[in-house]
Amino acid sequence: MTCNWQDVIVTQGAQQALDLLARVVVQPGDVVAVEEPGYPPARALFAAQGARIAHVPVDGEGIVVRKLPRNTRLVYVTPSHQFPLGMPMSLERRIELLEWAAKRGAVIVEDDYDGEFRFEGRPVESLKSLDRAGLVAYVGTFSKTMFPDLRIGYVVPPAALAGPLWSAKQICDWHSCLLTQSALGAFMLDGAYAKHLRRMHKAYAERRATLLRHLATGLAPWFEALPATAGIHLVAHLTDTLDEARVVAAAREVSVGLYGIRGFYADKSTEQGVLLGYGGTNVDAIERGMTRLAALMPTL
Ligand SMILES: Cc1ncc(COP(=O)(O)O)c(C=O)c1O
16 A cells, blocks of 8 residues: 555554544444454444444455445455454455445445564455545554554545544544654664564464464364464364353463454354464463363363
């Protein structure tokens, strides 16, 4: 995606970018479509702004466009690395979504929260770079590439929304912290950020490979990893009749931190699985943890 610095509105993380977008685009009662399963903080934010939330299923190619309600005002998607399941949105689906939104004048919010870490395949063009109708607001964050406490994110809006968004940002908090922005800017300008990304990419690739190896060997009778090409977490479905909450609780007893995926569904009756994050760990800890998990599973 190419843009000028004037096109970028710096926010307090991606969450404030979503908040500002909701404030300027969504009226109480408007329909906002989110992915099912999806990112709960986004869902909660749009609901808190008075939107009616439509939970639209995803399949292996991303959000199922034909299931979007006709009167949708805003569609929130995670095309680089669907949250939480992990698959990228296919190019065909991106085009279908853009065409659908153009017909209805809906705004698309593209949350690219961790697409910097891609491990397989060629990156698919962002929705923003394919957008000819001025419908896509591209949201990014430094929460994954740096750390969440930095609270630096940004939105590159369609031209028509730029003015209202600048005003909304000013009304909310004038501007984001200049001290941390200058520090991050200096880190980027002297090449240290690019070096940091390369170093972390290598570290995350090793952690991911270690996790996938355990899931494909010792843990294979119980888990099935979903294909994910990017990011710093992956999801594995539970292949047995095991209860997700029980697996998560038992894993915690042996100091293995897993998240159940049910909380990411609005419809609680769906798939069972676990999310495995590898952002805040290391290869040795993953080796130990997965070995402990493999020993635990036959006892459940
Ligand atoms: C889907 C998604 N979007 C955005 C973010 C980052 O949000 P923020 O930049 O507000 O920390 C996350 C972090 O977990 C996420 O999972």
